[in-house]
Amino acid sequence: VNIRSNVYPTAALREADARHHWHPFTDTASLNAEGVRVIVGADGVWLTDSDGNRILDGMAGLWCTNIGHGRPEIAEAVNAQMKELSYYNTFFKTTHPPAIKLAEVLAEVTPPHINRVFFTSSGSEANDTVLRMVRTYWQVAGKPAKQTVIARRNAYHGSTVAGASLGGMGAMHGQGGLPIPGIHHIAQPYWFGEGGDQDPNAFGVAVARELEKAIDEIGEDKVAAFIAEPIQGAGGVIIPPETYWPEIRRICSERDILLVVDEVICGFGRLGTWFGSDYYGVEADLMPIAKGLSSGYLPIGGVLISDKVARMLENGGEFFHGYTYSGHPVCCAAAIENIRILREERIVERVAEDTGPYLQEKWRQLGEHPLIGEARMVGLVGALELVPAKPSREKRFLAEGTAGTICRDISFKNGLVMRAVRDSMIISPPLVISHEEIDELARRVEKTLDDTLVALRKEGMMG
């Protein structure tokens, strides 16, 4: 197999992949029976597969390619850094210019109360760091019993032991004895699915108050932190009602627990603001980041640390924690160049003022389709809820996830990557998407919904 300028037929690539490659989040037996999809190139918002098809990347890779695929400036920055200093660590009283520069740039784009960063290679690692950091914080503060972290059902915080434990995915907890002790899950602010007949704002407050109840049950003297995504991504683009975040911030402050806002998906412009916490006007004590930090060009993540947490940890002596690749110079160089592009091309502002509203209007129109129970979007991340009996919110498809999977497969055939979460369709395109590309995306979504409706009727699934 050539890794560049592929000349091999898809069948040969599939066969080799099936023989040797174990994929993440995959039923290996059924994948290998069906045959994997092979992507050989990408440019802007477009992917090319091994049969030469062009596919619109409606998911920005895996929610990460914020500046789009294939920018030569990043390749050049990485190439130059490789030649200058390909690797050195940041342990043992050592640093290097790329780590210094990236830390400085991050302090510029984050809110004023955040001025430090701890580097990791991924979002999962960042959340492992978070767990140890919040527990250490309270040890240093002289309240060593405050060790429990409250998280939410259907949250996604990564796939390592700590990440998957903080996450609220039942299927993940079912494998490998998770969650680890000391993590407590409460409800998510998912109005469409779980709001019953409450109005969204009343529901937002009620769900936030579950945090207060959980703190009372566990005991304030035992709770270290609450962790949540501004908008849940992998859980199905769950956009909380407006009342939710202010209530969460109030509760965390009154009860003296740290607030961790997981910015792995929402960070770096996804909501039309630099961070999801900016969009909701909520001050975080810690913010794990990854994905859009480098637009996925190289693996890098981190934990952004507020002054309050930094001051406390400074009193604690050595923090016995770090990764070989914390602040990897080449990954830092990619991230610095990525942030330069985001700033100089005003990409975040464009999402807020131009491309976001433009796609949101198309999305609202798609919401009128007979298959769609709700169309929701903030910035450039959204979901379409498939329902069998519009306008009923209560009536859902019987075998949950079947309609979503059918729709996702049809979407691929129509040249669009949309992700299915249960029976909702998710979109999170590169932030550089143009108006023409948004028009094309909306056309492909509409055709996909039409085709899906025909397929579901044929299966007798509509009703």
Ligand code: PXG
């Ligand atoms: N936090 C959040 C909010 C995430 O979305 C992570 C942490 C973990 O990051 P790493 O870099 O370790 O993957 C994520 C990752 C999906 C999907 O199918 C979503 C993620 C990863 C893989 C698949 O939606 N999010």
